[in-house]
Every structure is written in C-alpha cells, then in structure tokens.
Amino acid sequence: MEDRHRRLSVALVGCGGIADAHLDAAARVGARIEVTAVVDPDRERRAAFVERTGAPGFADLGDALDRAGDRFDAVDVMVPHDLHEAIAVEAIRAGKHVLLEKPMAIDLEACDRILAEARRRPELVFLVAEQSQFWPDVVEAARLIREGAIGRPLFGRACYWDPGVLVPGLAGDEPVPWRYRLDRAGGGLGIDGGAHWIRPLRMMLGEVEAVVAVSGRHVERMEGESWLQALLRFRSGVSATFEAFASTEVMAPAELFRITGTEGELVIPGPDFVDAELRLHNRAHPHGEPVLAIPRGREDSYGHELADFADAVLDRTEPAATAEESLAELRTALALYRSTSSGRWEPIWD
Numbered sequence: 181m182e183d184r185h186r187r188l189s190v191a192l193v194g195c196g197g198i199a200d201a202h203l204d205a206a207a208r209v210g211a212r213i214e215v216t217a218v219v220d221p222d223r224e225r226r227a228a229f230v231e232r233t234g235a236p237g238f239a240d241l242g243d244a245l246d247r248a249g250d251r252f253d254a255v256d257v258m259v260p261h262d263l264h265e266a267i268a269v270e271a272i273r274a275g276k277h278v279l280l281e282k283p284m285a286i287d288l289e290a291c292d293r294i295l296a297e298a299r300r301r302p303e304l305v306f307l308v309a310e311q312s313q314f315w316p317d318v319v320e321a322a323r324l325i326r327e328g329a330i331g332r333p334l335f336g337r338a339c340y341w342d343p344g345v346l347v348p349g350l351a352g353d354e355p356v357p358w359r360y361r362l363d364r365a366g367g368g369l370g371i372d373g374g375a376h377w378i379r380p381l382r383m384m385l386g387e388v389e390a391v392v393a394v395s396g397r398h399v400e401r402m403e404g405e406s407w408l409q410a411l412l413r414f415r416s417g418v419s420a421t422f423e424a425f426a427s428t429e430v431m432a433p434a435e436l437f438r439i440t441g442t443e444g445e446l447v448i449p450g451p452d453f454v455d456a457e458l459r460l461h462n463r464a465h466p467h468g469e470p471v472l473a474i475p476r477g478r479e480d481s482y483g484h485e486l487a488d489f490a491d492a493v494l495d496r497t498e499p500a501a502t503a504e505e506s507l508a509e510l511r512t513a514l515a516l517y518r519s520t521s522s523g524r525w526e527p528i529w530d
C-alpha cells in the first residue's frame with residue numbers, strides 16, 4: 181500500500197550547480213527523498229553538501245558503495261556528461277535506482293550500454309532527469325493544444341537564450357568549465373540546455389522526425405556551438421524553429437515558446453526559467469489573457485522530477501517519461517550536429 185511517509189534514501193553524486201537546484205526544489209515540493217550520502221571529489225563542494233544535508237561525504241561513488249552502500253537505495257547523478265555512463269552503470273550494477281541528469285550520455289552507443297545494464301535489472305528504476313516535462317506552463321499548453329484551444333497546430337517557435345544560467349562561465353574570468361569542452365560535454369547548447377526546449381516541443385507538437393540546422397561559435401572559450409538556429413519537422417507534419425544563444429550582453433526578452441494554430445496562439449513568455457506563465461490568444465481570449473501564472477513554477481520542476489522518481493521507486497507508479505522516451509532530446513541534438521556538418525535534413529530515427 182502507498183505510504184506517503186516512506187522516503188527514498190538517496191546519494192547525491194556530484195555536488196555542483198544543479199545539485200543545489202535539485203535539493204532546494206525537492207524540499208519546496210515535498211519530494212519523498214532523504215539524502216543519506218553525498219559524493220564529490222571536490223573537497224569544498226563535498227563539504228558544503230555534508231554540512232547542508234548532515235549526510236556523510238565520499239570522494240567517489242565506489243567509496244560510498246563500499247563504506248555506506250547500505251545507507252542509500254538510489255543515486256541522483258549530477259556529474260559532467262562524459263562521466264554519465266561510467267557512474268550510471270556502476271550504480272545500476274550495485275543495485276541502486278538511478279536518476280541521471282540529461283543528456284543520458286554523450287553518444288548513442290554509450291546510452292545503449294546504460295540501457296542494456298538497466299534492462300538486466302528490471303526491478304530498478306532508471307530515469308533521466310528532464311525537469312522541463314514538469315514546467316506547468318508546458319504541461320498546460322500541451323493539454324490546451326490537445327483540446328483544440330488554438331485549432332489545428334501549424335508551427336511553433338522555441339527560443340533558448342541563456343545568459344549564463346544553464347551554461348555558467350560565459351564571462352571568462354575562471355578556468356574553462358568542463359561543459360565548454362567538446363570531449364566532456366559532447367557539444368554546446370543543443371546537447372546541454374537545449375534539451376529543456378526540445379522536450380516541451382515534443383510534448384506540445386509530437387515526435388520529431390527530422391531537423392536541419394546552422395550553428396556558430398561567438399563565445400571563444402566554448403568549443404561547442406554558442407548559437408544555433410534549427411528547423412524541426414514533426415511526424416504530424418507540423419514544424420518548429422528552435423534557436424539557442426548564449427550571451428551575458430543586454431538582449432531583448434524572447435518568448436520561450438510560441439505555438440501557432442489555425443485558431444489562435446499559445447505563448448510561454450521568457451526570459452527567465454523561474455516563474456511559469458502561459459498566455460492564450462484566441463477568439464475567447466482576444467487580448468492574450470494569462471491562463472496560468474505560477475510563481476517559481478519552472479524552478480520547482482526540479483523537485484517534481486525528484487518526486488516523480490521517488491514515487492516510481494516507492495509506489496511503482498509510472499514515471500512521466502521512461503529513460504528510452506527521454507532519449508529523443510539527445511537524438512535530436514545529435515541530428516542537429518550532423519545537419520550543421522552535412523547542410524541537409526537529418527533524420528532523428530534510423
């Protein structure tokens with residue numbers, strides 16, 4: 181029977197920027213987790229999380245498993261992309277449920293290896309952390325589209341403008357961050373924060389079929405693309421533009437999403453990733469009235485992804501998306517990269 185007081189014991193693996201967001205939001209939304217170990221080779225970051233959680237700290241996952249493996253049933257993996265595969269596989273082999281930050285890995289072969297490991301342990305929950313699937317404005321927009329609030333969808337626009345929030349270090353007065361290196365991150369904005377724009381497009385418009393893209397690098401220290409313009413074609417025949425751009429300069433505010441249909445438009449305003457807001461423009465809402473406004477709605481989504489994970493483990497509920505379903509963001513990003521080289525439309529699926 182479901183017991184809302186039961187909590188999932190979790191080891192945080194990687195105590196960097198996103199770990200803060202996970203913990204803050206999990207506390208706000210009341211996710212049923214309890215941090216019982218923290219892991220990070222960086223002594224200072226580890227110490228900060230030991231102090232914050234009261235849990236013991238370890239320099240690597242192997243050490244945590246050896247010395248405190250019976251203290252946690254799950255791991256929340258928040259490390260640089262090139263380490264995702266090794267750490268996820270190690271955790272699954274040790275019998276731990278895994279929530280792994282996006283992207284699952286930096287190429288599809290590594291993802292296949294992780295998924296094969298997860299399939300060998302079907303009693304374990306393995307999910308990819310993609311918080312945008314819980315953005316309330318996106319969830320509501322997808323529902324309104326299904327209900328026909330804007331008629332038949334024709335095309336969408338998505339704009340990911342990053343002032344250094346999801347890709348910190350743009351200012352350049354510190355050592356080059358791992359995510360600016362191709363060998364560590366697997367790409368630039370598309371494979372990284374871009375996932376949070378691709379998932380909502382999928383939720384609102386369906387599965388992506390093919391993409392064509394151009395990209396460039398205006399941030400010298402970032403080896404991957406620091407701007408990207410793409411056109412996504414969906415199986416339904418609908419299309420969407422997707423733009424990504426990193427800059428700390430002053431820019432005009434951009435809408436995160438605009439979905440245009442035969443009878444109106446839905447707009448998710450930007451530019452920040454904190455508050456959720458949705459505006460509907462149609463005959464019943466001629467002035468684009470807000471149909472949803474939730475302070476911190478986007479920021480709290482990190483907590484909802486942890487709640488979704490904990491519920492899936494503790495109550496065996498269906499998660500919002502399986503790991504396989506979450507792979508489409510990475511597939512899309514990799515197809516975008518193929519297209520910037522080939523200059524052609526590239527399919528997402530084989």
Ligand SMILES: NC(=O)c1ccc[n+]([C@@H]2O[C@H](COP(=O)([O-])OP(=O)(O)OC[C@H]3O[C@@H](n4cnc5c(N)ncnc54)[C@H](O)[C@@H]3O)[C@@H](O)[C@H]2O)c1
Nearest residue numbers: 193194195196197198199219220221222225258259281282
């Ligand atoms: N969903 C989002 O909005 C979002 C935002 C930012 C980052 N992320 C994802 O979170 C992950 C981490 O990104 P970040 O911004 O927190 O990076 P970060 O550099 O701030 O933190 C990464 C941490 O991992 C630690 N680490 C390195 N090797 C380790 C190991 N072997 N074991 C344990 N810890 C290790 C580092 O010392 C560092 O503290 C990435 O997958 C990234 O794409 C997601």
